[in-house]
Amino acid sequence: MNADIEREQFEAMKSKVREEALKAKGPMAMALKDIRHKIAILSGKGGVGKTVVTVNLASALKKKGYEVCIFDADLHGPAVPKALGLYGRMDVVSEHDHPGHHDLRFNPLLSSNGIKVVSVASMWASQDQPIMWKGAHKMRAIRQLIASVNWGRADFLLVDLPPGTGDEVQTVMRSIPKLDGMIVVTTPQGLSTMVCTRAISAARELEVPLLGLVENMSWLKCPSCATEMYPFGKGQGEKLARLMEIPFWGKIPIELEMGECVDEGVPFVDEKPDSDFSKAMDKIVSKLMESLGEN
């Protein structure tokens, strides 16, 4: 009996010490304390399919029973809420932090397949409202937004980054506590892989682990004869991965119905679970688990 009480007291003391240590590390560490893995999705060039990969990777993880959150770090072109059919605003709640102190916090939006989503697109009444922040304001906004969200408990936080190596990308690389690493998205085009090299080098400079590289829009199955076609060239993604010494996690096909799914806010892996795209996403999930030592 005494031993039980002592153990309980010891556990309570341990969790208090942990809480205090987290508080000392800052509000972002506190807000993200119950999220096991934090992964950012990076690309050099725009329009290579980062959002499509983020949303479908999140949905593929969710289908496997993991709790997943997405942070849309693209302040100027936030696209995650729309790709998950979310048009509302995040609720703002007033929380009693300690006596006499009220803290305003956001509750993430919840997609119909159970993914928590946080985006600047979901902060204002009109999704058409442009964001005019620059430099230091953007960095502060990202840090404050992450710190002011009730993320709750989750297995994964996926961060959809804007293209390039600008303020938002650097802020995420520098300030997300215990970032597990990055997944790099490119397309087979020489231009995309070239620009991607710069983003990879930036991650290296900031000592952020590069978990894996995927080549999106790699190939297309001819709808009439099922022949595999490579409209943007072949092998560039794999070559880039080899050159930059990043594990290559596979080729994601072009799906002709993707645009429709994005417009309807339905993840492709949910709409077409047996498609080549969904198989490629499942492979990426396995590679991710392997790299995190979760297998």
Ligand SMILES: Nc1ncnc2c1ncn2[C@@H]1O[C@H](COP(=O)(O)OP(=O)(O)OP(=O)(O)O)[C@@H](O)[C@H]1O
């Ligand atoms: N595998 C795919 N098959 C077919 N269409 C795709 C595929 N991946 C992406 N797309 C299409 O390409 C376009 C760009 O995709 P997406 O918005 O995900 O790119 P992004 O890299 O996030 O762009 P941004 O630079 O704006 O952040 C979209 O219209 C999307 O529907």
